[in-house]
Amino acid sequence: MGIAENLQRIRAELPSHVTLVAVSKTRPAAEVREALAAGQLAFGENYAQELRDKADEVGAGPEWHFIGSLQRNKVKYVVGRARLVHDVDSLALAEEIGKRSGATPTGILLGVNMGEAQKSGVPAGQVLDLAEAVVRVPGVELRGLMTIPPPTEDPEGAAPYFAELAALAARGRAAGLPLHELSMGMSHDWQVAVRHGATLVRVGSAIFGARAPKAPPTT
Numbered sequence: 001m002g003i004a005e006n007l008q009r010i011r012a013e014l015p016s017h018v019t020l021v022a023v024s025k026t027r028p029a030a031e032v033r034e035a036l037a038a039g040q041l042a043f044g045e046n047y048a049q050e051l052r053d054k055a056d057e058v059g060a061g062p063e064w065h066f067i068g069s070l071q072r073n074k075v076k077y078v079v080g081r082a083r084l085v086h087d088v089d090s091l092a093l094a095e096e097i098g099k100r101s102g103a104t105p106t107g108i109l110l111g112v113n114m115g116e117a118q119k120s121g122v123p124a125g126q127v128l129d130l131a132e133a134v135v136r137v138p139g140v141e142l143r144g145l146m147t148i149p150p151p152t153e154d155p156e157g158a159a160p161y162f163a164e165l166a167a168l169a170a171r172g173r174a175a176g177l178p179l180h181e182l183s184m185g186m187s188h189d190w191q192v193a194v195r196h197g198a199t200l201v202r203v204g205s206a207i208f209g210a211r212a213p214k215a216p217p218t219t
């Protein structure tokens, strides 16, 4: 199936308050334009230079989201191009984004580490303290939380992690923190994430197809 059909199928099931972020990493600018022509506005990239290059190549139209873990020395490629940085995991990174953003604040989400096996993100027990600090950083606008749950074969296996992220954000909001956005859910489990309150889902292969197809068997 083509990109337009895939988008249509997902949109038919997606509640209108949830933003579909089409993850276009490794995909050429031409495919971004194809999705754009099919009415898709938000695109996600997880490498800073790739976001810079693709955003500049595609030009006006898309709204870019940076969804990968960001090194401080690469913030310069992302600020001014990305509308939302999904996976901020330290005060120092938030400060660097704020410094580079200047008078036009960049929206950020804090990436939460929900499982022992995860490499990135802030431990769930520390994220509200980090949010209290980040909310005071000039040049960034804290908007919510993001997570990538440990991989499970059954999409429902992600449900407890999504529920925990939603509960964390609710606790933060009760304490006055602006944690309104929940970025959770990917191609195989976005429906589960939506049921648990996702406001942004990050979907790549279900739109653009598999990224690294296995080589055909050679006999």
Ligand SMILES: *Cc1c(COP(=O)(O)O)cnc(C)c1O
Pocket: 023, 025, 046, 067, 068, 148, 186, 187, 188, 202, 203, 204, 205, 206
């Ligand atoms: C690649 C990626 C996605 C999309 O993954 P799919 O399984 O292709 O939908 C979502 N979120 C992050 C952080 C990613 O790196």
